[in-house]
Amino acid sequence: MLIRSSSNIPSSEITPKSTYDAYRRDRRSFLAGLGAMGAAAMLPAVAHADTPGLTRLKTVSSNYKLSETTTPESKAQSYNNYYEFGTDKGDPSRNAHTMHVRPWAVQVEGLVAKPQTIGIDTLINYRPLEDRTYRFRCVEAWSMVIPWNGYPLSEFIKAMNPLPSAKYIQFISLADKAQMPLLGESGINPPYSEGLRMDEAMNPLTLLTFGSYGETLANQQGAPIRVIVPWKYGFKSPKAIVKIRFVKDMPPTTWNDLDAQEYGFYSNVNPNYDNARWSQAHERRLDSASSLFAKTVPTLMFNGYQDQVQGMYAGMDLRKNY
Template sequence: MLIQRSPNGVDLPFSSEITPREIYEARRAFIKRVAVGAIAGGSLLEMATREAFAQGGNPKLAAKLNPAYSALDKQTAYKDATTYNNFYEFGTDKSDPAEHAHTLRTRPWTVSIEGEVKKPMTLDIDQLLKLAPLEERVYRLRCVEGWSMVIPWVGYSLSELIKKVEPTGNAKYVEFVSLADKGQMPGVGSRVLNWPYVEGLRMDEAMHPLALLTVGMYGEVLPKQNGAPVRIVLPWKYGFKSAKSIVKIRFVKDQPRTAWNVSAPSEYGFYSNVNPDVDHPRWSQGSERRIGEDGFLARKRKTLMFNGYADVAPLYAGMDLKKFF
């Protein structure tokens, strides 16, 4: 993770817009201390990361844009993407995560990989960051409630991690378990869902190159309200399938019992692919509102099958997608 400045000394976009002045000035002071040798021992990457988190800011991430997986749509403004969220561990209102997620402690953080694998392991967040080269991918994300965003995510294909742990022939599904800590997450005390939050994918879905193990957005480490420090992003599925603040990844024989499918099976199927032909029982899924662009009174845009990611269609060849919704 690199804290970057432009060649002419002017901060890169967002540094002063989304971070309090005292924080980004502290970052500058830290870089200056490193340059004159005031801090010894450890790598610059690790020291910069510790310093940035201690100051409450989000370090920069060095990631190259992958144009093969980048939508050309206008990107959602950072402010909108970080203040209008679903993250029920911090409350059910869209503004709750941004207001309450400051209590989340993202360091230290480990993710255990277990189950039907030849090489089970536990990795801390720094090991996950270094497991494969980071990429920036601009993905559309569609919420089951009928709104959407376009976000530049940072991470690498989930398949990179899967190949490292070598799943056995018994591994048919991948289960993701999110942190559920009442001390850090006030929403976990509610009865809106059975905690912890659990999501899952079929193995071939998890191996698809679009499935992104995500550690950042907008060139920075993930904000806490957006699922820090590590989450999944699945652009062809409704947003709730993209598990946040993951602490465990399990490879299993049987289809996982996922949070929303358990809570309301008639409304939220296991697959939850974006499908404009299958309405939610309480509203249409044929159109959507792009946050920051489409006002409540404006005509909504048409929702595309698989959210426009036709590359995933072969995964579901021969399936009745109204039955397996």
């Protein structure tokens, strides 16, 4: 929910009537689906935003807390891997302002009861947004501790009513050269694609994420909607999702396509299985506001979420299915 006074809305951001009407239709059909589940949409109230351009969200607390020090918001928003905005980790925070996160709709397709397009505000309001603090472990061996705001992806999946034949879920990110001038400049092929096995997607940890630090996501963090999968390396948590596809077979994923040896489909955080080029046994924890010396901490199996996720991989050789 982005509320601005009429004077500072650029005309380019005003939704054309046809899009708005489509929104209304989607919203009705989506809500009709919810009605059957007996859930009530809660509207997050909008308060004063702390970070310019971001909106404070109304959130509810959750049991997903960590005793570890939280990474300062400024660091989480200035150090991002988002190749659509440049390959340097400082690039996205400099470049992502060219992206528009409204209007926004997510197209749901594939093996579902009813393919549909759902407006972002409908999605945000579907379930209460929880405060969940997760470890975020990048495959490059650094990590942060970030409070995210969202609700379990499973809630969304249930509402979409996938067919029994849907074994995987694929996420497609925005790829719009007009909004992302550097799109395609790096060696990765747009659009960014990620995927999860259905049980992974349904795991209570997997979060459909709209905010962090109690505010809407910054563009460079993957606004307006992303998925956070905390027991996997960061690239498995796709940003700026425009399409969610329910599929039968393991979907192609961007990094796996690029270098299958180095980036497996699963890419679960695993200190015992090194990346082709560097050790994954330790990570630089980026949590201090102003220290030159990052703490190096041991990386935990499944990023510390072993109890919640290891059952899904029982009997699987994690060295083969890296």
